[in-house]
Amino acid sequence: MTPWTTIIKPKNKLFFVDLKELWAYRDLYFMFVKRDIVTWYKQTILGPLWFFIQPLLTTIMFMVVFGGIAKISTDGLPQALFYLAGICLWQYFSESLTETSKTFIENANVFGKVYFPRLVVPLATVTSNLIRLAIQISLFLMVYVYYYFFKGTPLNPNIYLLLTPYLIFLLAGLALGFGILFASVTTKYRDLSFLLSFCIQLWMYATPVIYPLSTIDNPKLRFLMSLNPLTSIIETFKLASLGTGYFSWWGLLYSSLFMLVIFFVGILVFNQIQRSFMDTV
Amino acid sequence: MKTAIEFENISKQYRLGLVSTGTLSHDLNRFWQTKIRGKEDPYLKIGEENRRNTKGQSDYVWALKDIDLSIQEGEVVGIIGKNGAGKSTLLKLLSRVTSPSTGIIRARGRIASLLEVGTGFHPEMTGRENIYMNGAIMGMNRLEITKKLDEIVDFSGCERYLDTPVKRYSSGMTVRLGFAIAAHLEPEILVVDEVLAVGDAEFQKKAIGKMQSVAQSTGRTVLFVSHNMGAVKNLCEKGVLLENGCIAYHGDVHDTIHQYVNMLQTDFNPSVEFLSSASRYFNFTSLKIFQNGQMATPSIDVFDEISFELEYKLEKDDFGHTIFFVIEKEGTPLITLSDTFDNVHLFKHRSKGRYLCRFKLPTPLLKPGFYSVSLQYLRPRTRSLLDIDNALSFQVSLDSRHAFDAGFAKNRKGEIAVNPHWDIKHFG
Incomplete structure (x- = not known):
């Protein structure tokens, strides 16, 4: 007698993620990534150019408001480069977080009809945003080359650059963890989605995106800032690429642990919700 | 023969009403009762059978209760029952869209559901991309x-x-593209819910043929939910009859349909009251069926005059609306009548209050068979809609005083019965 292949029970184990099943649905994962990319800028005139225009406009806005009017220090670096470095990473995080947090609500229609491992959707979102990040990093490189070779600005790219993939991995993990956590909770209590968009805005100001960590002199404030898992990630990237920034292995270790915890909490809650969310959404 | 699917003690409970309000307090209460005080779940306890025409005592309802069912490999099983009997819930559990409240389902092989064709189509992507996606x-x-x-x-x-x-x-x-993808899936277990209701007649024929060949040639297991008894009879060999979330009958498809028909007959009620007040604009109050001017009996003859009385309530002044009155024969829509769209002089402003409308069907019109009536309220432009499926059902039979081989006897061709005035002259 062949064994049962599918067993449907009221509840799963708490941390159970069926990796074999996820692997079996890898084609779906690639299709979702493709769908995201194909449909981002469908029926727009400029199409994929928006990938460039968005960070460019944000950078210019920051240069005018924070650099020009508020005169916030950029550690002696060219404003365009300083802001762009922060914006690329920050936008990857915030976009991934916002999009994954809508996993259940935006896909309720599909989820209500067929079964596939729900985790495929947020995973694909985080991946497709990587493409966007790659394009924005290339913009950053162009500006970088301009300043380095044509303006002769003293920039010190260094060995820490090798950490960049790991930094992005941390960002992805954090965005995914927070995203699926919020996605799960918003199926029941819808008002949390308003809270999230507000939190993300505030979070950017609590992260050294528009200012360097070195401008914070107050030790208490500095301690609070170091509790933010994004602080060390963005500072490390700025140090690695631009030569000024703050780096400590402890900070990075803290961010890594934070990511692991939030990721597992996310999975835990996601697992609980995904099996019954059609009854509550 | 091997068992393909096994349901063991499956129940599914739903909460009625607005889920988003008060759930936090319910959740906290539930947590307090079960986890802290170690008592039984207060909300699971008071769940009751799913009868939609009587108002329940509690906010929770069992869509399915204690289902034990095993389906053999290669069987094509039709699942029938009235609206709200739990047919769709059963398929939803099987396709893992939602999880059961109690019990366990075991299955062999890949389960694919055809709950609605074209699921997950992305409008911006091409047909080819969508084939891969779907x-x-x-x-x-x-x-x-x-x-x-x-x-x-x-x-x-x-x-x-x-x-x-x-x-x-x-x-x-x-729809065609969606069904084509699903039909070529080749899962071991295929779950189909009323997809055949869409698409044109030619395509429906093709789709039914495809499903039959899938089931017969490859020995797949198919679960088919439909209101269309004709399709069920054509496709399935076994049937499961659900009633109020429980299995009322399980066996040969002809027996199952027979049981279902009997159930409809014993449940016959010539006067139905609607309790819900779902809409802020409009609500149906009651629907009555009359036979020769009197309350109808379970057996209405083809030559009896059938009339209806519909009572409704306008909760607000209304600039004009229509009520669609759909008569379905064994699950297939036969006629749609509209009060104000078919009679434009009736389409006018109506002030708030209760209304009663009556109409007669021409005699004869309905051939022997089982009929059900669905009501639909529609306001043009605002698109506010209210639907009551299977609001009332009744049986029409051919009384013995007419020859059994009359032109509109049940086994003759055609869907309606009319008896025009015949003029026969001898002229040569």
């Missing part, structure tokens, strides 16, 4: 789909539009 959602991998691509395209008849975004497709084409 196939992947249903659990196929890229290679499998590529192998079947030509067959799928052929079956759907969408070859010319393959590289056009799906948003430019007609709804019929979308």
